[in-house]
Amino acid sequence: MNAMSSRKFIMFGLAPALLIYGLFVFVPVVWSAYYGFFNWSGFGDKQYIGLANYTEIIHDSTFWRSLKNNIIFVLAAVFGQVPIALALAVILHKNTWMQRFLRSAIFLPMVMSTVVIGMVWQYIYHPQIGILNFLLDAVGLSAWKLNWLSDSGIAIYSLIPPLIWSFVGLYLIIFSSALQNIPGEIHDAAELDGAIGWRRLAYISLPMIWTTVQVAIVLCISGSLKSFDLVYIMTRGGPAHATELLATYMYNSTFTSYRYGYGSAISTMIVLISLVLIGTSQWLTSRKSRSQ
Amino acid sequence: MSGLLGRSKPIIFWTILMVYGIFTLYPFFWLIVSAFKTNEDFYSHPFGLPAQWNMANFSRAWETAKLDTAFANSLIVSIGSLVLTLFIGALASFILSRFQFRLKAAVFAFFVVGMLIPIHSTLVPLFILMKQISLLNTYWALILPYTAFALPTAIFVLSAYLMSFPREIEEASFIDGTGLWGLFFRIILPMSLPALSTVTILSFLHAWNDFSFALVFISKTSLKTLPLSIANFSDGYQTDYGLTLAAMVLSVLPTIILYLVFQEQVMKGMTAGAVKG
Numbered sequence: 001m002n003a004m005s006s007r008k009f010i011m012f013g014l015a016p017a018l019l020i021y022g023l024f025v026f027v028p029v030v031w032s033a034y035y036g037f038f039n040w041s042g043f044g045d046k047q048y049i050g051l052a053n054y055t056e057i058i059h060d061s062t063f064w065r066s067l068k069n070n071i072i073f074v075l076a077a078v079f080g081q082v083p084i085a086l087a088l089a090v091i092l093h094k095n096t097w098m099q100r101f102l103r104s105a106i107f108l109p110m111v112m113s114t115v116v117i118g119m120v121w122q123y124i125y126h127p128q129i130g131i132l133n134f135l136l137d138a139v140g141l142s143a144w145k146l147n148w149l150s151d152s153g154i155a156i157y158s159l160i161p162p163l164i165w166s167f168v169g170l171y172l173i174i175f176s177s178a179l180q181n182i183p184g185e186i187h188d189a190a191e192l193d194g195a196i197g198w199r200r201l202a203y204i205s206l207p208m209i210w211t212t213v214q215v216a217i218v219l220c221i222s223g224s225l226k227s228f229d230l231v232y233i234m235t236r237g238g239p240a241h242a243t244e245l246l247a248t249y250m251y252n253s254t255f256t257s258y259r260y261g262y263g264s265a266i267s268t269m270i271v272l273i274s275l276v277l278i279g280t281s282q283w284l285t286s287r288k289s290r291s292q
Numbered sequence: 293m294s295g296l297l298g299r300s301k302p303i304i305f306w307t308i309l310m311v312y313g314i315f316t317l318y319p320f321f322w323l324i325v326s327a328f329k330t331n332e333d334f335y336s337h338p339f340g341l342p343a344q345w346n347m348a349n350f351s352r353a354w355e356t357a358k359l360d361t362a363f364a365n366s367l368i369v370s371i372g373s374l375v376l377t378l379f380i381g382a383l384a385s386f387i388l389s390r391f392q393f394r395l396k397a398a399v400f401a402f403f404v405v406g407m408l409i410p411i412h413s414t415l416v417p418l419f420i421l422m423k424q425i426s427l428l429n430t431y432w433a434l435i436l437p438y439t440a441f442a443l444p445t446a447i448f449v450l451s452a453y454l455m456s457f458p459r460e461i462e463e464a465s466f467i468d469g470t471g472l473w474g475l476f477f478r479i480i481l482p483m484s485l486p487a488l489s490t491v492t493i494l495s496f497l498h499a500w501n502d503f504s505f506a507l508v509f510i511s512k513t514s515l516k517t518l519p520l521s522i523a524n525f526s527d528g529y530q531t532d533y534g535l536t537l538a539a540m541v542l543s544v545l546p547t548i549i550l551y552l553v554f555q556e557q558v559m560k561g562m563t564a565g566a567v568k569g
Contacts, residue, residue, distance in 0.1 A: 009472045010387050014399065017384035017443055020376075024440030025406050028417035035417060042420075088312070091305060102309060104555055106316050110562060111551040113501035115519040116540045119526055120319050123326075129533070131322065134338045165316065174563045225410045229503045233523060247412040247504075254416045255508065267413040274410050 029271055036265030041258045053265035062241045063266065066249040067273065069156050073227060073245070074277065076160045077167070077220035082213065084164065085171030089179055090201060092172070103176065107169030114166070118233030121162040125149050125234075149235050152242035159243060162230060167223065171216050178212035179205060214285045218278055225274045246270045327537040334533045349538035356529070357539040361514060362521035368431055369517060370499040373438035377495045378488060380439070381446030386480050388447065389454040390462065400451070406444035412504060419508050433509040434517070438502065442495035449494075449564050453487035454480065493554075493561035500547065518543045 036053050038046040057063050088106065092099040109117055124132050125148035133145045148158040182205060190204045206213075228247035231237060237248035244252070246266065254263030326334060327349055328342040337343070353359070388400050418437060419428075427433045461483075465475045481488070506520040516524065522543050526536045551558050 006391065006472065007393075010391055010393055013383045013387045016380045017403070017447070018399070020380065020436060020440045021403060021406060021443045023421075024418065024437045025409060025414065025444075026402070028414035028421065029409060031417040031421070032413065035420070091309060102313050102316075104559075105313060107559055108316070108320065108548070108551065111497060111501075111547045111558065112544050113503065113519040113522075113547075115501075115503050115523050116323075116544050119522070119536075119540060120323050123533075123537075124319065124322075129335060129338065131338050165319070170562065173559045177560070177563065222408055222410065226412065228412050232503070232507075247410070250412065251415065251504075251508075254419075260416060260420070263416045267416050270410050270413040274408065274413075278408060 029268075032264040032267040032271075034264075035261055036268050038261040038264075040260045042254075042260045046261070049261070053262050056262065057265055057269060062244060062249060063246075063269075065241055066244040066246045069243060070225060070245050070273075072156055073160075073163060073224040074221050076163060077224045078217055078281075080160065080164050081168050081171050081220060082216055085168050085216075086175050086213075088168070088172050089175035090205070092176065093179060103169075103172060106172055109166040110169050112166075114229035115233055117162060117166050118230045121165075122149065122234050125158055149243075150239050152239045155235060155239065155243045159231060159234060162234070163224075163227065166230070170219075174212060174216055174219075175209065178209040182208050210285075214282070217281050217285060221277050221281055222274060225270065225277070246273070323537060324541055327534060327541045329534050329537075331531075331533055346534065349534040350542060353535050353538035353542060356535065357521060357525040358513075359518075359521070359539065359542055362516055362518045362543070365431075365515055366500055366518040369434040369438065370496055372431060372435040373442065373499045374492060374495050376435065376439040377442040377446050378491060381443050381491060382450055382481060382484065382488065383476065384443075385447050385450035385454055386476055389451040390457075390480075400447075403444050403447045406441070407448065411441055415504065415508050418505075422509055428509055429512045429515060431515070434499070434502075434505055437505055437509075438495070438499040442491075442498060445494055446491045449490055450484060450487050453484055457483065487564075489557060490561035490564045493558055494564075497547065497562075 035046075037048060037050060039049045039052070040046040088102075092103050124130055127133060127145075127147045127150070130148070132148065136142060136144050146154060149155050186204060186208070187200070190200050225246065227245060228251070231243055231245050231248050232251070235243040237244040237252055241249075247270065250263050250266040250270065253259050253266060325341060326338075328345045328347070329337075329349075330342075330344070330346055333343050333346075384403075388396060414437075422428045422433050427436070457480075461479060462475065465479055470478065501519060502517070503519040503523065506517045507523075510516055510520060522539055525539055529536050
């Protein structure tokens with residue numbers, strides 16, 4: 001092939017991808033950092049206010065509460081989803097119909113829209129008609145009945161079961177396929193050396209799938225920072241910001257309070273925070289794997 | 293495996309599993325069964341089966357929630373962004389994996405970074421951009437961002453797959469006199485079918501289930517997608533439980549049926565790229 005035509009092909013072929021991706025993913029990220037320097041209601045003139053939005057964020061208790069809630073989500077995902085999924089993957093290792101059925105069932109929420117998942121759990125938690133409170137009544141634990149989503153002290157924790165429920169299947173399948181990729185000879189050799197049961201898991205299986213665990217942790221972190229839909233549907237970030245996440249706070253600041261500049265500044269913080277968290281997790285987990 | 297579970301404790305394991313299985317499936321069971329109930333039935337027997345299997349909820353929900361429009365809109369934006377993602381993504385991956393040029397590594401890194409950008413951080417600037425170029429309340433307001441956010445994963449998955457093809461493919465096709473486009477359409481695309489189907493599942497489900505972009509970019513009733521319509525509908529018909537639940541069941545039925553048919557493929561496809569051996 002001649003060099004000229006292939007150069008044209010390269011430019012022409014990459015152009016649409018670069019254009020769409022650049023315009024709708026990359027430019028907005030840069031722009032939100034820029035809009036963050038303005039006081040703007042979304043209509044009319046923008047007023048340049050320098051770093052005022054960013055310094056306001058630093059002193060904004062709701063922002064810190066959102067970040068704390070996001071971190072609760074990250075921790076619930078990393079220390080809830082990952083171990084549960086890992087345990088399930090180890091237990092559901094075989095391909096009997098029962099194990100296949102359970103794997104498929106646990107994965108099912110992954111193909112459903114978060115809107116429906118959020119609404120179903122809203123019903124489960126409903127103080128009057130919710131089955132959770134009915135269940136507590138039925139087993140004689142009426143005293144434990146709560147306003148699961150409208151009690152500001154517990155609302156954020158009420159969101160954790162639906163979070164785990166909807167994503168654990170993803171990690172289960174990731175870990176299952178990683179475990180299946182371990183060559184059988186390694187297990188045979190380990191068995192000869194007396195490494196069976198939990199010892200085999202700790203010394204053979206887990207180290208061999210450690211890269212996958214690292215990937216799962218990154219997915220957990222970025223996934224938790226992306227959880228907007230579930231919280232928006234179930235609580236709108238309320239009551240009184242008790243379940244506010246960075247994304248819902250950004251949404252509420254922008255589209256409920258009409259503070260576009262402030263919302264943009266929060267958007268920029270979300271990008272920065274997610275890069276920092278992912279970087280830190282990579283550093284921590286790779287240190288751990290080196291020491292093993 | 294028998295070593296792992298031990299021979300004495302399988303009952304405990306299976307009990308835990310059954311409890312977990314029930315925990316997983318009960319919300320689905322409850323959703324589907326309750327959708328058949330009347331309001332009184334719903335209040336008085338929250339756990340039980342419906343006193344009467346009330347089919348009318350479904351037809352009423354279909355009409356009241358205008359689900360036909362919502363389905364059509366969801367199909368248009370999902371298939372639109374899917375076609376764009378597959379074509380544009382495959383073309384870019386073909387170039388990134390089979391050609392040598394300056395800045396290649398930089399272009400690849402540029403795309404892959406996109407997988408780490410939280411979607412919602414772009415909502416505000418994208419809303420402003422869409423407003424300025426008058427795309428708010430059009431199908432393009434969803435098709436273009438869905439495509440843009442699907443591209444990083446698509447390029448990641450497809451390039452990895454294309455990388456494994458032997459060099460001789462190009463040589464053989466040039467000797468046969470096929471041009472670059474011919475090579476792409478007649479050889480590369482058909483050979484990448486497994487990777488393309490992974491990308492299809494990922495991008496389709498993402499577009500079909502997305503809520504946040506639709507929430508911000510679409511306010512016109514006639515353009516609302518399924519998740520958005522369902523969310524709005526439940527706000528309006530909060531106390532008609534059977535009706536709302538029936539609308540929810542109808543809206544998730546297509547993806548659940550597709551999942552039951554293509555299970556293995558869906559599960560593998562969704563997790564592609566996460567397992568590195």
